[in-house]
Amino acid sequence: MNTVVTRHSALALVTAMLACCALLVSSGCSRKRETQGVDTTVEIKPKPADTTVVDPTVMRVTLRVTGNNVELISAQPKRGDAFEHDLAQVVNDALAGKLRILQYRAVDANGVVLGTGRFTVPKVAEAEFLDPNVEHRIVRSEQPLTTATVAVPVQYNAAIAALEISELDPTSNAPPEQWPAKQIGRVVLTPPTGVVR
Amino acid sequence: MNALRTLVCVLGLAAAGFVRADGGEFLDATTLLDSGDPAQKIDLVFLGDGFTRDQQDLFNAKVDLAVHEFLNAHPLFALRSAFNIHRVNVASPESGTDKFSSCGGESTGDSDQQRRTAMDSGYCAGGGGTVYRCMLTSNDALALDFAARAPDDNIVIVLVNDSGHGGCARGPLTFFTIEDDFEEMAVHEMGHAIFGLADEYQYDKEDTYTGAEPTQPNVTRETSRDALKWADLLLADTAVPTQAHGTACSVSNLPGRAFPEDIIGTFEGAQYRRCALYRPEYFCRMRESQRAFCSVCRRQIIRTLLPKLSVDQAIRFTELLIRDDEDPWPRGEGEIYMNYDLRSRDTTVSGRWPGGGESSFDDDESKTINVAAGIVPEPAAGASASIALRVREDDWPDGDDSLENDADEPLPASGPFTIDKPDYRLSGDVQPAQLRVLFDTMEIKDDHDGFFRGAGDIYVEYTVSNGDVTVSGRWPNGDDTVGINDDETEQMAILAAAIPRPVGDNVLTITTKVMDQDTFSDDEVGSETFTFGGDTAFGTTQVVHQRDRSDYRLTLSVVGATQIIP
Numbered sequence: 001m002n003t004v005v006t007r008h009s010a011l012a013l014v015t016a017m018l019a020c021c022a023l024l025v026s027s028g029c030s031r032k033r034e035t036q037g038v039d040t041t042v043e044i045k046p047k048p049a050d051t052t053v054v055d056p057t058v059m060r061v062t063l064r065v066t067g068n069n070v071e072l073i074s075a076q077p078k079r080g081d082a083f084e085h086d087l088a089q090v091v092n093d094a095l096a097g098k099l100r101i102l103q104y105r106a107v108d109a110n111g112v113v114l115g116t117g118r119f120t121v122p123k124v125a126e127a128e129f130l131d132p133n134v135e136h137r138i139v140r141s142e143q144p145l146t147t148a149t150v151a152v153p154v155q156y157n158a159a160i161a162a163l164e165i166s167e168l169d170p171t172s173n174a175p176p177e178q179w180p181a182k183q184i185g186r187v188v189l190t191p192p193t194g195v196v197r
Numbered sequence: 198m199n200a201l202r203t204l205v206c207v208l209g210l211a212a213a214g215f216v217r218a219d220g221g222e223f224l225d226a227t228t229l230l231d232s233g234d235p236a237q238k239i240d241l242v243f244l245g246d247g248f249t250r251d252q253q254d255l256f257n258a259k260v261d262l263a264v265h266e267f268l269n270a271h272p273l274f275a276l277r278s279a280f281n282i283h284r285v286n287v288a289s290p291e292s293g294t295d296k297f298s299s300c301g302g303e304s305t306g307d308s309d310q311q312r313r314t315a316m317d318s319g320y321c322a323g324g325g326g327t328v329y330r331c332m333l334t335s336n337d338a339l340a341l342d343f344a345a346r347a348p349d350d351n352i353v354i355v356l357v358n359d360s361g362h363g364g365c366a367r368g369p370l371t372f373f374t375i376e377d378d379f380e381e382m383a384v385h386e387m388g389h390a391i392f393g394l395a396d397e398y399q400y401d402k403e404d405t406y407t408g409a410e411p412t413q414p415n416v417t418r419e420t421s422r423d424a425l426k427w428a429d430l431l432l433a434d435t436a437v438p439t440q441a442h443g444t445a446c447s448v449s450n451l452p453g454r455a456f457p458e459d460i461i462g463t464f465e466g467a468q469y470r471r472c473a474l475y476r477p478e479y480f481c482r483m484r485e486s487q488r489a490f491c492s493v494c495r496r497q498i499i500r501t502l503l504p505k506l507s508v509d510q511a512i513r514f515t516e517l518l519i520r521d522d523e524d525p526w527p528r529g530e531g532e533i534y535m536n537y538d539l540r541s542r543d544t545t546v547s548g549r550w551p552g553g554g555e556s557s558f559d560d561d562e563s564k565t566i567n568v569a570a571g572i573v574p575e576p577a578a579g580a581s582a583s584i585a586l587r588v589r590e591d592d593w594p595d596g597d598d599s600l601e602n603d604a605d606e607p608l609p610a611s612g613p614f615t616i617d618k619p620d621y622r623l624s625g626d627v628q629p630a631q632l633r634v635l636f637d638t639m640e641i642k643d644d645h646d647g648f649f650r651g652a653g654d655i656y657v658e659y660t661v662s663n664g665d666v667t668v669s670g671r672w673p674n675g676d677d678t679v680g681i682n683d684d685e686t687e688q689m690a691i692l693a694a695a696i697p698r699p700v701g702d703n704v705l706t707i708t709t710k711v712m713d714q715d716t717f718s719d720d721e722v723g724s725e726t727f728t729f730g731g732d733t734a735f736g737t738t739q740v741v742h743q744r745d746r747s748d749y750r751l752t753l754s755v756v757g758a759t760q761i762i763p
Contacts, residue, residue, distance in 0.1 A: 129332075
């Protein structure tokens with residue numbers, strides 16, 4: 001409900017209200033409001049991280065990729081998961097040359113394929129930082145990378161002996177699922193000898 | 198030495214306290230938020246570089262700042278059970294980071310400075326780059342190796358001990374300096390890394406986009422309403438494009454905001470381009486890091502996190518009986534309030550009922566209260582949540598009186614509970630938090646405040662019901678109000694309720710009453726009832742809902758679903 005108030009009547013009302021408030025305060029009373037709902041705060045207590053691995057779900061394989069050279073940095077059984085964006089979400093970045101889409105085949109000692117998966121390797125680092133002197137406060141630029149190290153969560157299988165690494169060719173006109181793959185490396189996980197081209 | 202190091206790394210058996218050749222020393226790993234099995238959660242890991250052993254408290258404080266900003270960002274605070282968060286403490290031999298007087302052949306204004314640090318971070322991409330403000334490392338394997346000390350590491354954030362402007366991301370690994378407000382940028386960066394969101398800002402130059410439709414959910418080149426990725430969120434009378442530069446694309450200062458902040462449409466200027474790319478709202482965290490996420494980004498966040506959510510426990514207080522208010526003089530109405538702590542896993546939700554003031558009870562009087570007391574994580578296997586309760590009677594001047602007795606009791610995994618003490622009895626229940634109702638924004642068109650035109654003292658009373666379970670609440674908490682001018686949008690950003698999905702023929706109803714507080718009699722701005730059938734695709738296709746009324750516009754989100762991990 002809108003009320004039209006003239007300047008005169010407003011002043012009179014303010015004066016009356018102030019007088020009322022003074023009276024209420026001086027008499028030790030105030031208007032009590034019981035409000036609905038609750039007022040809450042949340043506290044989370046830190047604790048030592050539990051790094052014991054029971055029933056591993058992934059082999060966390062750290063790879064350094066430089067051109068067509070793939071180097072094994074480490075391989076560690078973990079209880080974890082793969083968290084990656086859909087291929088469709090990274091297609092444009094691949095086509096723009098910002099990242100490479102690689103795929104692996106996990107094989108056992110006899111070459112039997114135990115699993116496959118895809119991962120991305122950045123070709124640029126994106127610099128974003130605050131600058132209060134510019135509009136929107138964010139400044140961005142791209143830093144080309146010649147080498148990148150990535151941690152790849154490979155679905156765990158105790159029999160995995162090696163990963164065969166291929167690169168998908170994003171320049172093809174075919175849909176991403178049909179992009180041709182070119183093998184660029186093979187890394188042996190056991191025994192732990194590191195790089196194998 | 199290298200062979201030995203490789204062997205140790207490959208086996209993943211580096212002993213605690215192992216000092217790397219690079220000088221970094223692993224100290225310990227701490228879990229700051231434990232929501233469950235790393236195989237089902239998104240695990241964030243914070244590392245520090247250039248923090249010496251004596252500077253670990255500084256690092257811990259900066260991590261706390263970033264985690265607080267992240268977990269309290271709307272709507273992440275209602276979805277935190279999708280995450281585990283870990284901190285890995287690493288001591289660097291020296292404090293700080295590498296700086297360079299030139300980078301890519303250009304002078305930087307800094308003096309050369311070399312620091313021996315655990316992850317060998319530095320400006321200019323660690324030293325060999327061309328972008329000076331790209332804070333990175335020349336050897337990212339160092340950071341990934343330390344991150345592996347956490348239970349899992351989907352996203353790795355390295356805080357670098359320097360206060361200059363600097364940050365750089367490559368995939369899920371991001372480096373930041375600890376400059377002022379770095380935590381805002383940390384949340385913005387997680388918008389990219391976790392949710393696949395695009396930047397919504399443009400460069401300050403004429404630049405027209407000519408490429409394909411972006412794959413990110415929050416930017417588009419579409420000018421056809423029906424083809425928009427977020428077409429379902431537009432109000433019927435919102436034009437597309439909503440705000441375009443047109444011939445103004447090349448002027449030095451683009452026109453400012455011409456629509457209310459909460460209008461969802463297409464606003465030209467996004468993803469580094471001034472023209473021919475559009476964003477969904479005028480403001481967003483992906484455009485300005487100190488802002489809230491826009492509706493389309495919130496929807497993407499919710500959709501991404503749904504498969505990772507746990508079924509948290511929603512605790513409701515339904516009825517309070519006061520047998521004796523412990524107020525000897527004068528006999529009669531007691532001014533009652535309760536303080537409580539709800540505990541599960543490592544989380545404590547502390548609260549007070551009523552949110553503001555006290556509630557008057559005669560002796561032996563019972564009241565139905567139906568308030569959402571809080572949400573706690575589902576307990577670990579074999580454990581249960583618990584409640585500590587302290588019921589008081591407000592008294593003056595000799596201090597408040599305690600009702601007999603304080604309680605500290607376990608809560609059931611599901612179903613009703615009663616805390617029965619000599620002076621009071623509190624009834625309530627524990628329900629699976631399958632549906633979460635979030636209030637996003639409130640636009641006030643006319644606050645109905647006829648006296649003193651200007652900011653209305655707005656509050657909202659609401660009830661949420663699935664037909665079986667009803668909860669009531671108020672925004673803002675306590676007896677506060679929010680000053681909102683006419684034609685102004687306020688971020689509400691609250692989890693209003695968490696209740697089970699409606700079953701059978703029941704529906705979800707959300708009733709809101711928007712009020713303007715007045716000295717003598719509060720004014721009603723408007724009332725609304727939202728109804729959702731039990732077959733609504735909560736959280737998947739239907740997430741964000743906006744209701745536009747003559748005097749206000751309310752935006753809310755309903756999260757929930759069958760995808761929640763049982």
